[in-house]
Amino acid sequence: MGSALTAVLVALVGNGTAHAEDAVPALEVSDPFIELHTAPGRGYPIFHVIEKGEQVELLKRKTNWYKVRAASGETGWTKASQLGRTLQPTGLPADLPEVSHGQYLESSWRVGFTAGQLEQSPSFSLTAGYRPLTWLGAEIEAGKIYNQSVTSDYYGANLILEPLHQWSLTPYALIGYSQFSFDARQKVLLSDLGDADGVTLGGGLGYYIGRNFLIRAEYRVYSVSSNSDSTGLSEWKIGLNTFF
Template sequence: MHLSHRLAAGLAGLSVLLPLSLRAQEQAPNQSPASSAGLPDVQAAPAPASPPVANMAPSEPSGKLLARVRVIGPYLDMRSGPGRGYPIFYAAEREEWVVIELRHTDWFKVRTSRGQAGWVSREQMRQTVTEDGVPFELADPTLQAFLDRRFDLGVGYGATAKTSFTRVWAGWRFSDTMSLDLNGADVQGQSYTIALWSASLLSEPWSDKRFSPFMGVGVGHYNYVPNKNVVNRKEADGNMGIFTLGGRYYLASRVALRIDYSRYAAFTSDKNYRNFQAGTIGLSLHF
């Protein structure tokens, strides 16, 4: 009787201990070896942040990179303001990266990888290169406006011992190398006056340069008026063809110098024509 009671108690205890043992085995793989051995769980310490490096290209906090250049000269003087009157407070070293944040006329606000921010002159910025290794050069904004021009207006003047030639023109640049040139001119001779109107197509193969040569052909109309003191006074008008060579040279702001030479073939009849030529120099405004 006592033996049967002991056997029943043992089976009841085994039914309780067996589920507890299985639960412990399921949880064991999720525990570290240190925990299963009764040792405190130690987590790996995070790697220390690396200090800033001078030759790393800096970026905005958002991660978006700005225009940046690398110093290739001995140093890059940074001033507290955009002008030579401001003191130099820092010099960026060779191989150091700087970010261009702002431009004010010929001064650039830059920031180094060490967080120093200051102003650098255009002249000193020539001692830097871009990320592609190309020397840094930013076009003068007024020169760029001339290179990107679409319209221009101007007036020119030419003279010889016997005549004077006054010209006004308006141009429309409809592509990088082609433009439409409209001209009106007045020729004053010793015994006559000639009024000219013409339209020409000009080709400018190097229109992206400060000096831009051009050549063109066109058609026009003329009106010949003799002076009142001429005995056989007879007015005449007709059509003409034009060939032009010349060039523009950018001066400053919106002003360019224009020099051209034109040769005209004026048709006095179906079979006859007269040639004359004129050279002018003048100024043009571009828009």
């Protein structure tokens, strides 16, 4: 059902652009209304409401948001869950494609949470990243290291290379800079304690699990310098990312 519309959406919306000379899919609103946001995200303000029975044209998709144009000319973003209850001209419900690995490749932003082990110490971190290209991204992180009821902080900025990004199971390489702030009892990591800087090298696998979620498993090696001392640290970690 709706296979013809789906084919048009995959070709038109899936690429993220709509050419003026192409026919854009038109749907009829069957809910009491759908809301148009200024950008793809709930945090952006609602500036227009399209009421039941009105026509909307699909222009572009970004993860689970669609850019649409109302019959009156207003252009804005609405959630796919609302648009999925619109109707085709035949009166049948629209068959909209789900978020896919291809949508992940087109996404620009992602945030995540990771847990792992830095040497013999549990570690946890929050990450936020931006990807200007499908194969290259930048990421910042902030985390904690736990050992013997003591916590230490670390921060980092990394470049992520994904040359084989077309696979659902995607290998990647990582290079970056880290800064550690070790507690005085964190002797398991460094003998010369205090603040320390490090160069980060690593690699891992990302696996797209559906909708807006990605699992990452990663191994890193840190070359850490504190005053005149230098040492190597290793870390395994796994995390969940969401993209938009």
